[in-house]
Amino acid sequence: MDPVTPYDGCGLCLVGVRRLSRMTGVTSSPERQRDEILRAVDAVGGHVIAWADDWEVSGATDPRTRDGFGPWLLGKMGPYDGIAGSMVDRIGRNAEDVLRTARENHELGRKLVTGDHLGLWDLDDPNQEMELGYKALGAQQEHRAIRTRNRQEVKRARAAGEPHNKPSYGYKYKRLAPTTKVVGAILDHGDEDLGSSDAAGEIRNVKDRILADQTGKITVATEAARLTRAKVLSPNDQLRVNYGQEPLGTPWSNKSLKRILCSLAALGYLMHKGQPVLGPDGTPVKIGPALWNRATHDALVAKTAPKRSVKRAPKGVYRQSGNITCGNCGYTLVVSGSRGSKGAVWNRSYACTAKFRGLPGAEDCKPSPSINMAKADAELEQWFLPRFGAAEFVETVYDPGTGKKDRIAEAEANRKRLRDDRAAGLYDEPADAQWYRQTYARMTEELKELHAEPDHPAGWRKIRTGRTVASEWAAATDEVVRRELLESFGVTAVLRPSTVAHRYVISADPDTNLMSDELLAMWEDVVA
Template sequence: MSGKRTKARGLGVIRLSKHSNRPDDPSTSPERQKHHILDAADKRGIEIVGWAEDLNVSARKIAPWKRPQLGLWLPNLAQETPTGGRSDEFDCLIFWKIDRIARSVGDFAQLIKWAGENDKNLIATDGTVDLSTNYGKAMAQIVAVFAELEADIIKERVNDGRQALRDEGRWGGGRYPYGFIPRQQDSGGWKLEHHPENAEVLREIVRRVIAGESMNAIGRRFDVRGVPTPSGGKLWEQMHLTPILRHRALIGESTYNGEPVRDDLGRIIQACDPLITRTEWDSLQKRLDAVSIPKNRQPGVSMLLRIGFCGRCGFPLWLRRKTIKGVEYRYSGCSGAWCATQKRTCDALGIRADFLEGMIEEMLMSAIGDLEMIEQIDTMGEDRREELAEKSAKLADLLVASAGAPESVKIRLAPDIEALTVRVTELESQPVIEPVRTQVGTGQTYRQLWESSDDKERRRLLVESGIRVEATKLDGTNQGMSVALIERPGREDDAIMIKQERGISVTLFIPHNLAQRATGNPAVKLLWRRSPLPVAV
């Protein structure tokens, strides 16, 4: 340390991990740590010039120089040439025990190396670390190894304990899924049960998603109604609901890292009563798969993502961007022609995206632009017949297994038989309530919504309306043509609209109910027969 000062300058370092088994233990509390540091500094004649107090920070996950408070004093040792920090304002770091400064041998070794190169000392108040002596440096390295080993042992012990609880279908602690709440059981331990309010909110979300309503539309609806969000902060419309709807607790399964936990016989362990039926779960996952956006998509949103297809082979249309002399050009093309990871299956040419989107907009607005956007309001029903059949079958299997079995087996099966009997009795007493769907006008036309939306919002409008697009580039011999709404041959679920222009052929598939509103004719007869148009240059 510098000889120009009568006292060495010390920085007090305090850390408390949020993963501590006993966060209220006075031996690890911030106040207790500060007391040890002040006492050691007084005995050594060190002046405390500052404090770096990091609470709810894991030493295993966050290096000392990256912590919110200590990182303000230390340079970034992850850099080849460490910079930053306020290391010129202190001569030593003082901490209670080595695990308060680091639990990684690598992190601690870097800290020791930096301290040696910059004439700094590291002092643990329990006497295990003091870099002012060679013995202290050696002991510091040895103690660091054992600190990391202890952390690994603690982590393994915690994980083993939680795994044992999962194997028993009990809640192992930590964050619990939305719609559920942990409750202590009379027999000991905790189990997840349905939250009295949030469970019904979650059931409504599931049914709306299955019915085809978008996440954003559901979010807006809940925000208007003032339904509290899972986080208690953000608006529903700003939340990402997919992880909630993918959680297998919805069907009562115990999970680990997203996968179901199984017993020794390969059976999935039930952690709680299911919130929805297996049929609802399968329909929900199918709907989520249909509307999900690939993680490896290009930057920006394609208006035709998963609703635009090649008119020649039926493969999805992709969006590509090219910059020529500083000007960006966008092209829509068949994935069968553009995919670089598989054999080319289509020879369709790319289409200028602005031309294609302009044609789609013109066709849509001419057909449905002046129609009012209709919103579906669903009144939830209640039908537990599927769960009743499932629970009744399980109860019957257990009764058969118990009949004539040894007394030890009967004792083991008795709690499950009793629980299933109670649940079956409850389900048998519940009436079947059919869901009711009503349609309410939004007060805005499709044209108004379209003109006030960006590509992402327009895509959502197309998805919610059930509209599908097929497009392909034609050779130069084709003349322009236009066909307004007609019934799709051999199909009753949608009508089609065709337009050829600028060497591009576009077909819109519009749901039958929307086509009926557009034409005012339940039969959706041919409105505008083919007529040659001049090819646009």
């Protein structure tokens, strides 16, 4: 625990300022900065009352906008007598920001202490003011040199076909030894010792669920919510755990999940700015095995594209969310509930609130029906399982096919790009011209082979599992999984007021293309 003492108004109650551009599990820089700050503060007779820590923050960031340091500079953290840093560059690596921060601190009568200066800084002394300016300018020049070297290394690695950014979700980098450079990527199936998730398996499961869905109710948004509920590590947390750090518990976001599903990185390509890096032969550079093929990638892009839909996927986590409607006005019932003395929700119900919300067509919805959730869910289960529970559960999967058309289009695009480069004069030298002819001939031969391959179109397939519908129901991890099972049979309910004899009516209208022969026979018996 970093030592602090309370503010006592002694005039040397200082805030310790620490910053790192990159935080790794093995770095000792936070401890080194702490020790240097404590030494410098002790040398001037002061003490540290708090730490303003900014990890994973660039030195070029304005100190006023930093999460740790900024609130102190803006007067939001209470009284203090000055700031202390291990070096001037921990305050910042932009000379203008450092000098402004130091000047504003001085004008407020506060002290400035850094480990690379003897005693307190006296900015009324021109020599010390000049010294601070030199140190700030040196930090800025060093920062720019680091950025230049980093850009040059990224360019070199990209040209050599080497990864230089963090791995895409579902992958982890392969090294010949722990401290050596990355030589490729492998699928990330998790590590029990570290506590990481089977990232490759999880994202493939998401892919299968989204592609197999024909109801429109399994979307990127519902899958992100499901992964969060199931406590699957988010991409950032997976990366942290793989590198020996504690997860932060960040939830999955729709945006990041869609980016993972639709990225060509899932084909094992080396990526730069969202696009595959092309090798000398004009084709994408591969650094690891593919999570799925190009046809599946194209199907995912099409399936997750924005669509206009009359009915959105339900956001609720209850068994009948979005699938129980009012018999008076036709609007979907919402979940309501009373709260106990400690704020816990109990006695949940499905209720129609359309009239209360002033929705058009609900003016005569009276009395507005409602039903206890536990009672309604129990009745639904008693209706569903006797009819379909004994049948074999058939899993529906999406077969992306061979993707022949898309593969041909990609190969033709690669060949056209090569031809355009030649037309622009890039391969006029004799040695380059020979390489161009060989590469163009190879691409043409690959196109001929693609055209000759048999084509297998995409579509849905039914797979017998040997499990019953009842066993799937019993094994469901939450009510959302049961709701998806009900939706695959088209199970819906209509609720009418209690004055009606048959107020709670359940029906099913499954897609018969997704049913086994056994289930189809059962369904026909139900209809009859």
